[in-house]
Amino acid sequence: MKKTFPILGALTAILLGYALYEALVAAPTEQTMGDVQRIFYYHVPSAWTAFTLFLINFVASILYLVRRHPAADIVALVSAEVGVVFCTVVLVTGPIWARPVWGIWWAPGDIRLTSTLVLWLIYVSYLMLRRFSSSGQTPTLAAALAVLGALCVPFVYFSIWFFRTQHPQPVIGGGGSIDPRMLHVLLLNWLAFSCFAFLVCWSRYRLESLQREVDQAHAMESLMDLRGSAR
Amino acid sequence: MRNGYLFAAYAATWIIHIVYLGTIVSRYSRLKREIEDLKKPGVRS
Numbered sequence: 001m002k003k004t005f006p007i008l009g010a011l012t013a014i015l016l017g018y019a020l021y022e023a024l025v026a027a028p029t030e031q032t033m034g035d036v037q038r039i040f041y042y043h044v045p046s047a048w049t050a051f052t053l054f055l056i057n058f059v060a061s062i063l064y065l066v067r068r069h070p071a072a073d074i075v076a077l078v079s080a081e082v083g084v085v086f087c088t089v090v091l092v093t094g095p096i097w098a099r100p101v102w103g104i105w106w107a108p109g110d111i112r113l114t115s116t117l118v119l120w121l122i123y124v125s126y127l128m129l130r131r132f133s134s135s136g137q138t139p140t141l142a143a144a145l146a147v148l149g150a151l152c153v154p155f156v157y158f159s160i161w162f163f164r165t166q167h168p169q170p171v172i173g174g175g176g177s178i179d180p181r182m183l184h185v186l187l188l189n190w191l192a193f194s195c196f197a198f199l200v201c202w203s204r205y206r207l208e209s210l211q212r213e214v215d216q217a218h219a220m221e222s223l224m225d226l227r228g229s230a231r
Numbered sequence: 232m233r234n235g236y237l238f239a240a241y242a243a244t245w246i247i248h249i250v251y252l253g254t255i256v257s258r259y260s261r262l263k264r265e266i267e268d269l270k271k272p273g274v275r276s
Contacts, residue, residue, distance in 0.1 A: 020241075039240040046244070085251045089244050096240040200252070207259055214265050221269070 005202070012195040019185075019192035027185040039097040045190035046089040047116075049197050051153050053083030054123065058150035061143035070212070073139045076146060077130055078204045080123050082197055087120045102166060112167040115156045122149040 023041035030037035060076035063069065094113070095105040107113055126145050130138060160167050178186070 024237075024241075035234050036236050038237055042241060042244050082251075085247060089247050092243045092247065093240040096236050096243065100236050196248075200255070204255060207255060207262065210262055210266075211258075214262060214269065217269050 005199070008195075009199055012192070012199055015192045015195060019189045022185045022188055026181075028179060028181055030182075033101055036097060036100050039093055041185055041189045043090060043093040043097060044186060045193045046086045046093065048190055049193045050083045050086035050090060051157065052194070053079045053086065053197060053201075054119075054150055054153050057083060057123075057146050058153075061146035061150075064139060064143045065147075073143070074205055074208045074212075076143060078201050078208060080126050080130075080146065081204065082201050084120065084123045084127060085200075086193070086197065087116070087123065090116060091120055107166045110165050110167065111159045111163040112156065112165045115152065115159050119149065119152045119156050122152060 023038055056079040057076050060072045063072040064076060099105050126142055129142050
């Protein structure tokens, strides 16, 4: 276990480096947008990784609501936290791409952009609830909020199918098309980001489990103190 | 100039990830100190 993490970390770093090289150097340059299109190789895989993490959060939250298993609660918390980080990347890289291509940073009222921002806000509120509420019911309330947040994910993804939007059509399963070499680089970056997200979730899971053990030890210690002073 | 946007997007991505990894490392260090305090007999944090 102790050796697996550094090995996987080194392999992921190599994969991320190779995916970066493929995105910046090996991928063909898009004719209309030029090099700025290469932002797509970070923007889209980050969005897919965020959606996957929110899906994991949804499954873990349902499991927690049904079985009340603490491990499911930790998985839900960790996946939401890392998912918010990836969703932040999406919300930052999107406007940086839009400025030279659309001429504006943000298209107000655009359904894809607005729904992604709302999705991010839902999961940020989920994390705030987890962070600042000390009630024993917090994991249950958070799990219920996570279920509602997860309903937003398919809406964000399919919004460009059902509404008029400035956002480009999806390259997979939608109306958009893509050069096979570009698709290869896109999938490679998705794989690299998925491995990276898995490792971050793993280390965060270990940290959270340890934190809960320490909190329990503190609680036990306080109880012992109380019993000691009562005698 | 257009390459500036490309650089900004890639740099922003890694800055966001590195800042988040930094928070994990700092939380881990804090936890390690708490565990050491718990191991010391008679010390209350």
